[in-house]
Amino acid sequence: MSTPSNNVHEAAAQGDVTFLSSNRQLLNLQNDRGWTPLHFAARYGQTETVRFLVAEKVDTKLVNSEGKTAAKVARFWGFEEVAKILDAEQESSVTTPGTQEVATATINRGRFSENYQNFFAGGKLNRFGFLRTENAYLTRTLTSPTSRFLLLSNGRPLFDTTQPPATIAWLSYPDIADIIGNPYQEEAIPAPLGEGKDEFIIVFLGVLEENGEGPDSGPAYWVVDVSPRGSLEDKMTALEKNLSERKFDFVEPRPKAFKLETGDAAILAQARAMVDWNYRNQYCPACGRRTVSMDAGHKRTCPPDEEAPAGSVEAKKKVTPPCKSKGVQNFSYPRTDPVVIVCVVHPTEDKVLLGRQKTWPKGMYSALAGFIEAGESMEEAVRREVKEEAGIVIGNVAYHSSQPWPFPNSLMIGCLAEAVTDIIKLEDKELEEARWFTRPQVIEALSQSKLPFEAQSSALIRMPPETAIAHQLVKTWALEKEWSGAGVLAK
Ligand SMILES: [Zn+2]
Structure with missing residues (x-):
């Protein structure tokens, strides 16, 4: 038995205008999947029915549960004339005076699909970049009882091991005051790393605005690197021992970090990348002298007034360092390395290309990936990588979403791309194997990736877990979801 709501829907599908005109009060009715008669x-x-419904002033902006307007549905199924009628209707509604707000909503819903947020993104901190040079603010926040400190030791975050599966052990200022003191006192610029007492890395990450808005509306978050080295080695080692007695331990971030709560994972991603960058930039790349941390850990500079070290080649020759000429100082800023990662769709659209590296666990396959090179667009990087790694020629490339990847500081830029050839040839030998996989194979692999690795069947292919962007890219294709950009499947 069909209910009245199904009747208007069926009537619309069948082009029964007579039935629709006797049920005018139901013309905007949405079924359980959000579909309207339109x-x-x-x-x-049903071109004539569409004209009728438009003339009846039905809401052409309504979207179904997949976020699609009727115009989008028409275009997807190849009814271009219907799509054009609906486009024209939307445009005329945009230009009608007095409907500015509605018009904006129409544009947004029509042209932009919702962004997908990957794991490690979605941080809740307001970074307050403009306060990184305000020593008074930094001093006050650093020593505030509400401030929270994440500790890293050789890239390993401090976790509270009494709280499985993974929980950051947030410390407060008194826990580490003995080591960090206050590097923002008065006009003090923190001394270079490795120079006596200031041999640590500290970075201001931002504020969690729990009570309203503003830099004082919640706890400030910091990361401190306490890797035991240099003159602070003994203190750092003692600290680690004390923390261990509280069941706080430094743990390898992989795989545990993938079990963190989303907000904490984003903080860890930021913290890890910042500490790694500070650590790797302790020396000026132009003159080799030690650099100084500035802007609460977000900038490093070659001290402009410092003499070349006594006995160095520069000192002997009285050479001016290259970074010191004409008032130019050598600053360096945190680095993010862009990587493209791509789900390649077969020309027939019923298979995707996945590859595996020799070192991966048995049966593991993933999307192809590689660093974007200088002078290369994202799309070009996708085409080059796929050609080099699998010998496949790529046509159009569509952007999907991105993922911070703090191992140590990449940004994975996720794409779907259409293959225009299908013969695989491993040109650069970076992959051990690349293969086309069908939709059922991929769906099976995606669902078993939810199981712990040991529980997965080695008879099936294995895929990265849902916290990895590769999983999301392949899932988008497998479930025929939409993605933003000029998608290859949206044609
Ligand atoms: Zn220099």
Whole structure:
């Protein structure tokens, strides 16, 4: 038995204008999947019914549960004429005076699909970049009882091991005051790393605005690197021992970090990348002298007034360092390395290309990936990588989403791309194997990736877990979800 709501939907699908005109009060009715009569008329290319519904002033902006307007549905099913009628209707509604707000909503819903947020993104901190040079603010926040400190030791975050599966052990200022003191006192610029007492890395990450807005509306978050080395080695080692007695331990971030709560994972991603960058930039790349941390850990500079070290080649020759000429100082800023990662769709659209590296666990396959090179667009990097790694020629490339990847400081830029050839040839030998996989194979692999690795069947292919962007890219294709950009499947 069909209910009245199904009747208007069926009527629209069948082009039964007579039935629709005697049920005018139901013309905007949405079924359980959000479909209106207009969606059904659009889906089945009922041009006259669409004209009728538009003349009846039905809401052409309504979207179904997949976020699709009737115009989008029509276009997807190849009913271009219907799509054009609906486009024209939307445009005329945009230019009607007094409907500015509605018009904006229409544009947004029509042209932009919702962004997908990957794991390690979605941080809740307001970074307050403009306060990084305010020593008074930094001093006050650093020593505030509400401030929270994440500790890293050789890249390993401090976790509270009494709280499985993974919980950051947030410390407060008194826990580490003995080591860090206050590097922002008065006009003090923190001394270079490795120079006596200031041999640590500290970075201001931002504020969690729990009570309203502003830099004082919640706890400030910091990361401190306490890797035991140099003159602070003994203190750092003692600290680690004390913490261990509280069941706080430094743990390898992989795989545990992937079990963190989203907000904490984003903080860890930021913290890890910042500490790693500070550590790797202790020396000026132009003159080799030690650099100084500035802007609460977000900038390093070659001290402009410092003499070349006594006995060095520069000192002997009285050479001016290259970074000191004409008032130019050598600053360096945190680095993010862009990587493209791509789900390659077969020309027939029923298979995707996945590859595996020799070192990966048995049966593991993933999306192809590689660093973007200088002078290369994202799309070009996708085409080059796929050609080099698998010998496949790529046509159009669509952007999907991105993922911070703090191992140590990459940004994974996720794409879907259409293959225009299908013969695989491993040109650069970076992969051990690359293969086309069908939709059922991929769906099976995606679902078993939810199981712990040991529980997965080695008879099936294995895929990265859902916290990895590769998983999301392949899932988007496998479930025929939409993605933003000029998608290859949206044609
Ligand atoms: Zn220099």
